[in-house]
Every structure is written in structure tokens, then in C-alpha cells.
Amino acid sequence: MSDPATVAPPKIVESVGVVLANDAYAGGQYILRLQAPEIAARAVPGSFVHLRCAPELPLRRPLSIMLRDQTKGWIDILYKVVGRGTAALAERQVGQQLPLLGPIGNGFSPAPRGSRPVLIGGGVGMPPMLLLASELRREPHFRPVLFLGSEVPFPFAPKPSEFMLDGLPPGVLATMPLLDDWGIPARLASGQGFAGCFDGLVTDLARAWLAQLDETARQSVHLYACGPTPMLRAVAELARGFDLPCQVSLEEHMACAIGGCAGCVVQVATPTGPAMKRVCVDGPVFDASTVF
Numbered sequence: 431m432s433d434p435a436t437v438a439p440p441k442i443v444e445s446v447g448v449v450l451a452n453d454a455y456a457g458g459q460y461i462l463r464l465q466a467p468e469i470a471a472r473a474v475p476g477s478f479v480h481l482r483c484a485p486e487l488p489l490r491r492p493l494s495i496m497l498r499d500q501t502k503g504w505i506d507i508l509y510k511v512v513g514r515g516t517a518a519l520a521e522r523q524v525g526q527q528l529p530l531l532g533p534i535g536n537g538f539s540p541a542p543r544g545s546r547p548v549l550i551g552g553g554v555g556m557p558p559m560l561l562l563a564s565e566l567r568r569e570p571h572f573r574p575v576l577f578l579g580s581e582v583p584f585p586f587a588p589k590p591s592e593f594m595l596d597g598l599p600p601g602v603l604a605t606m607p608l609l610d611d612w613g614i615p616a617r618l619a620s621g622q623g624f625a626g627c628f629d630g631l632v633t634d635l636a637r638a639w640l641a642q643l644d645e646t647a648r649q650s651v652h653l654y655a656c657g658p659t660p661m662l663r664a665v666a667e668l669a670r671g672f673d674l675p676c677q678v679s680l681e682e683h684m685a686c687a688i689g690g691c692a693g694c695v696v697q698v699a700t701p702t703g704p705a706m707k708r709v710c711v712d713g714p715v716f717d718a719s720t721v722f
């Protein structure tokens with residue numbers, strides 16, 4: 431059974447994506463744009479695709495959907511080269527075809543009306559946060575805030591934000607230009623001394639902002655996070671400390687990604703005791719308190 435905190439998954443389709451762009455960024459990062467209209471139409475924040483990176487690689491690789499254009503029919507994926515599959519993906523050229531399954535997985539559930547979504551993304555965990563932000567911006571009553579962290583240069587040119595956020599050290603002004611364009615306040619964190627970024631962990635940046643809210647404002651916050659497991663653990667701790675609801679998107683090694691092989695199971699706390707759940711189809715989004 432799916433985690434009750436998440437949005438039910440859309441129908442998975444098997445299709446072929448056509449490479450529209452595959453642009454390299456510092457730190458072995460790439461942004462891949464694929465023409466994949468059926469997936470663009472059905473994706474929800476938290477959805478991922480299972481992509482065949484190259485014809486000679488039989489196993490597909492799971493990658494999150496970062497942005498999509500339902501009218502033009504494309505999806506964007508941010509990936510980092512870490513091994514054979516992602517290295518092969520980096521070789522793909524405009525016009526090539528990539529078989530893929532998607533969109534897969536339960537998405538983030540919307541926060542209740544009047545609540546304040548706070549989105550925390552780390553490294554290649556930023557994509558689901560951006561897709562969620564792109565949906566939330568259509569509903570003005572939400573007023574989301576984003577905190578993004580990276581230890582390699584961000585795959586965009588940061589700029590000083592036009593939006594104030596209280597409680598942060600002086601000079602912490604850098605944001606992702608797209609988020610400013612969307613009217614969403616955001617800040618960046620890194621331990622690498624990048625200009626305008628918070629010097630430290632993205633969770634400490636989020637903590638500094640949460641700590642200066644008055645009790646009523648803080649109680650309206652809903653946390654959403656995706657990133658490396660130690661970061662998600664720290665976000666879950668933040669949620670516990672401030673007694674806030676929190677959804678996290680997990681990563682696990684995946685073979686089939688459609689629920690058939692049980693290769694991606696994690697232990698999840700349920701009202702009737704611990705249960706084993708498949709990250710691919712029961713997740714990847716879970717209530718943080720049930721997995722950490």
C-alpha cells in the first residue's frame with residue numbers, strides 16, 4: 431500500500447525520448463532535455479523516469495524529472511556522472527533516441543491551504559524540489575521558500591535575490607535566477623565558499639531561517655526534501671526539532687523500477703509496525719518520520 435502522505439502515481443508509459451539538449455556544467459553535471467510528451471503531461475513533483483542511458487547497457491537508470499513543459503512536450507533532467515550509466519548518458523547527442531519508462535512513483539502531497547512549504551534540495555536532489563516549486567508558484571496562497579545546497583558549482587549562474595529572507599548571516603543573498611523570476615524566495619548553501627552562498631550545510635541554512643519565525647508562522651511550515659541520505663536524515667531531525675510535517679524523496683538502487691524485483695525495499699514504520707516498502711512504486715516520497 432502506498433504511503434498515505436503522498437500523491438497517487440500517474441500511469442507509467444513506456445516510450446522513447448528524443449534528446450533536445452544535453453548540456454555540460456561544472457562538476458560533471460548535465461542537464462538533459464528530452465522530448466517525451468506523454469511523460470511531460472503526466473509527471474507530478476517527485477516523479478522519476480527509468481532511462482536506458484545507452485543501447486549497450488541493459489539496466490535502466492532512475493532519474494528525477496526537474497522541469498517539464500506540457501505544451502511543448504519536453505522534460506528536463508539534471509544528472510551527475512558517477513558511473514557507467516551516467517557517463518554513457520553524457521555522450522548522448524541531440525536527435526538521439528532514449529527508451530524510457532515514466533513517470534514513476536508517488537509524488538509529494540500538497541500542503542494544506544494556508545501552509546508555508548519549505549523545500550530543501552541537495553546536489554542532484556534539487557530536481558524534484560524545482561518541479562514542486564514550479565507547481566506551487568501557480569497557487570499564490572502557498573508562498574514557498576527554497577534552500578538549495580551543492581558542493582560543486584550550481585548548474586546555473588547564481589545571482590543576488592530580489593527577495594528578503596530574515597535570520598540569515600549578512601551577505602547570504604545568492605539564488606537561482608529562475609526562482610526569482612517565479613517570485614519565490616530562495617537561498618543557496620555550500621561549504622566551497624561560493625559567492626553569496628551560506629557557508630555550511632543547507633540544513634543549517636534552513637534552520638537559521640526557521641528559528642527566526644514566530645511560533646505561529648513556524649507551525650504553518652511543511653518541509654519537503656530530496657538529496658543525499660545524510661542530508662535527509664538532518665532534515666528529518668530538523669522536522670522533529672521544530673515539530674513540523676516533512677516529506678522526503680528517497681534514493682535506492684533500482685533494477686526494474688516498476689515494483690517487480692523488490693530490489694529497492696526500505697523499512698518504513700506503519701501504524702501496525704515496521705513494513706518493507708519499495709522505493710520505486712510505494713515511494714520515492716515518504717513521510718520522513720516513517721523512514722528516519
Ligand SMILES: Cc1cc2nc3c(=O)[nH]c(=O)nc-3n(C[C@H](O)[C@H](O)[C@H](O)COP(=O)(O)OP(=O)(O)OC[C@H]3O[C@@H](n4cnc5c(N)ncnc54)[C@H](O)[C@@H]3O)c2cc1C
Binds near residue numbers: 507510555
Ligand atoms: C528515484 C531516484 C531518482 C534519482 N534522481 C537522480 C537525479 O535526478 N539526478 C542524478 O544525477 N541522479 C539521480 N538518481 C541517482 C542515479 O539513479 C544514479 O546516480 C545512477 O543510477 C548511477 O548510475 P551509473 O551507472 O552512472 O553509476 P553506477 O556505476 O551504478 O554507480 C556509481 C556510484 O553511484 C552510486 N549509485 C548508483 N545508483 C544509485 C542510487 N540509485 N542512489 C544513490 N547512489 C547510487 C553507486 O553506489 C556508486 O557509488 C536518482 C535515483 C533514484 C532512485
Ligand code: FES
Binds near residue numbers: 684686708709
Ligand atoms: S526496483 Fe524493482 S521493485 Fe523497486
